[in-house]
Amino acid sequence: MKAETEVKAARRLWGQRRYIDVVITDEKAGKRLGVECKYQATSGTAEEKIPATIQDIAHWPIPGIVVIDGEGFSSNMQGYLISTGKVVWYGELEEWLRLYFGL
DSSP states (O other): OEEEEEEEEEEOTTSOEEEEEEEEEETTTTEEEEEEEEEOSSSSSHHHHHHHHHHHHTTSSSOEEEEEESTTSOHHHHHHHHHTTSEEEGGGHHHHHHHHHTO
């Protein structure tokens, strides 16, 4: 397995260059995964940006997820994010990665 950070990949919906926080590659299988990381310590606007990130992921040349952590996500936003199938809590990431990469 190999991990790279701040990987250039396509453009955002409004044309700005997109950087993926982390790209994990299983070189043997040729499988790649982009990971965006979002932390919300207190309530605020960061959680409102994640739906746009989920839309951006649909335009990446590789599969991707958003990893979230922190106490600041409202219960309504938590429900929405998890329902997309593209968001994983940090505490569940290892299990999710094992499933995705078949480890």
